[in-house]
Amino acid sequence: MVMTVHPVHQAAPFASSRRRRPSAVRWGWRAAAVIVSLALWQAATILLGDTVVPSPGETVVALGQLVATGAFWAAVGATVGSTLVGLAIAIVVAVPLGLLAGSGGFATASTRLSVDFLRTIPPVTLIPLAVLLYGPSAEMQVVLIVFGSVWPLFLQAVYAVREVDPLLRDVSRAFRLSRRSLWVDIVLPSSTPFLLTGLRVASTIALLLAVAAELIGNAPGVGREIALAQLGAQVPTAYAYVVVAALLGVALNLGVAVAQRRMLFWHPSVRTEGR
Amino acid sequence: MSSQTAAVIEAVGLGHAYQTAAGTAAILRDLQFAVAPGEFVCIVGSSGVGKTTLLRCLAGLQAPSEGFVAVEGSKIAGPSAAVSLVFQDYSRSLLPWLSVIDNVMLPLKGRVARSLRTTRALRALADVGLTDARDSYPWQLSGGMQQRVAIARALVFEPRVLLMDEPFASVDAQTRESLEDLVLRIRNDEGQSVVLITHDIDEAIYLADRVIVLGGRPASVRADLAVPFGRERDQLATKAEPRFAELRAEVHRLISAPAAAPATTGGVTS
């Protein structure tokens, strides 16, 4: 099935220096880059006026004020909670089905066309319907997240099963391993890289849909706060919440990266080669 | 190697070490040899002795940590125009998105006008017997044919020296024999020097005018043996010569000897 991604080549997006010891020079350059970016931001504020683009300073101040409020944490909690719940449900649904679909030719062939069509439906299409059914609530949000996140997980699971090295299957047959052992000791571990890649893609989609559900469907969360701030012309607050959304994304990416490193210590993409 | 004949490529006091987590590991030390124009030199050694490192230094892909490589008398600081390289892994060194003839022409791109490029590429393909495959893609060809394409690509440069890194290691025995004879014929017809790295002793003796044995840790030239069979060789006849067996035994002994063993009889080169 198309749209699958080989884990070795999605392992670490920038991966500029996986094992180089960070030196003062490197961090010096990075600090310089940050300073340049902030300067550019400030220039944009000056050019466009601070009612359009608040300065970095104003944004930080707004963020500081927000952090002290309960409403802020409620919003963050709502977004994070829905994202994680949605992802969990998607994993539980998509991975077993995907592993199953990948292991039998009949199953793969039967599901291919349906999956191919359903996965290209932009999940946001469902927002109006979901709002009708569930109102502007967390349930609506979770339904949307699940619908959007199942596809990458499903497809990667199918891909994973089909990519199990035929040699390993021969090993299992030669040593007469039980079917259970084949799955637990061979198929599942060798599927992990693919599944984690699927998780990485799915988590990005999940967060995107969570915020979309909040923006458009008015579910509680960071996205709704951004929309409210924009409508109320509280521009620094809006920017502050966008920064928060980005930080949530970074945290999610980090979480998946840590999981990858932990679970894939044996995989060529993660283990050090001693170059 | 008499100093009167100008070497087309030579290694002078060549040494290389690299950094590991545990410290500095010296791979090559004090490597010295020179190749005369038109000479076929095979370099043999056990696995891991440093043959690939040596080849990369000769090709200019890597700067040695000691000494230098000279091509036609001048020290090189990178790949030289007079030297062409045939890689071991043809399936990765030929670009899969280019047809055979585009692959062969690639080194000339931007240097030579298109019509001339095509002419030279076709000539190189004819030299290796692959004129008909010009519009195929490398991955549509067998392993032996792919390696011929790689050889043609190396030849299109009209180099003075052809460097070959275990070029026939990944092909079957029959194909290997025909490729060996191909390279011999090319050298006989066009007169380049060839430096061929291999772990196959028979291949080394069959092809070479001189066999250089690398050994030791760090590796240096353990022996430099002259091979007396002349330019016309035959897979069956040459290998049946008694001298062939003697050389084979000698090289085998030299490769397997522990680091401190001295090189003895067997015709140290002049």
Add this chain to the structure above:
Amino acid sequence: MTSTVTHRPARDAATTAPNASVTAAGQMPPSTTAGGTRRRLGLLLGRVALEVWLPVVLVGVWWFASANSTSPFFPPLQKILAKTWQVWVVQGRVSSDLLPSILNLLAGYGIAVIVGVAAGLALGLLPRLLDAVEPELEFLRAVPAVAILPIAIIAIGLGDDMRIAVIAFGALWPILVNTVAGVRSTDPVVRDVSTAFRLKPAIALFSVRLPSAAPQILAGARTALSIAVVLIVVSEMSGAYRGIGNFVLAAQRNYAITDMWTGMIVLGLLGYALNLVFRVVEARLLAWHPAYRKKGVK
């Protein structure tokens, strides 16, 4: 490192069907007898049936389950399909609503591709620069693109240029990240070929580095496409006066449920069609790649 396989084309059912012997390109072996022709036809029909039975069943279930539906939110499928034809084709909404959406989408996507590939190439080839800006890039690409929408409205307004900008921003990151990764993961042997033959920098870039990164770039472009579709719909759901996103939301607000469903169906078809076009383009660009090759002499 072996070639960068980032995709698998749809596998033939025939690879698992017991009697069919077909090539990877899905062509039946030639047959010389009349009985053979009938058998070929039977096998072909069998393969088609294998792939099609589930979608047919699902649509059928939908059709019949909704036929007598009293739920306001799930009108009969028959009614939805009829309305779809009427609203989109007869009333011409394809050109008045769908077309502007597609054009904005393509404009934003096009910008993202050009900027993403160019910047990705530059960063991939300049590791020190990449290392310096890496923290910023990690931050910026983690922004859920829809979050940008309100501040884009503040900065640019409610017009099409805002939509194009938002789409460009959202679609940029997968392309950029993947281009960088693709360039950096060039097979070392290929890099050696470039060095050993002393290829001119422009040749090395366009004949070697870019094609070798192409599979990965296209993987990023595919993700970027789905993000772009999400963004065009979402951006039209806020403050637009036309466009398919606007249509669906307006229909929901006006409680024109059937109309809303027609919009959803059109959106589904749009997503599918865009993906199909993408696959065709990708197959063309990557015809040389192991995953797409027609089996040759080898």
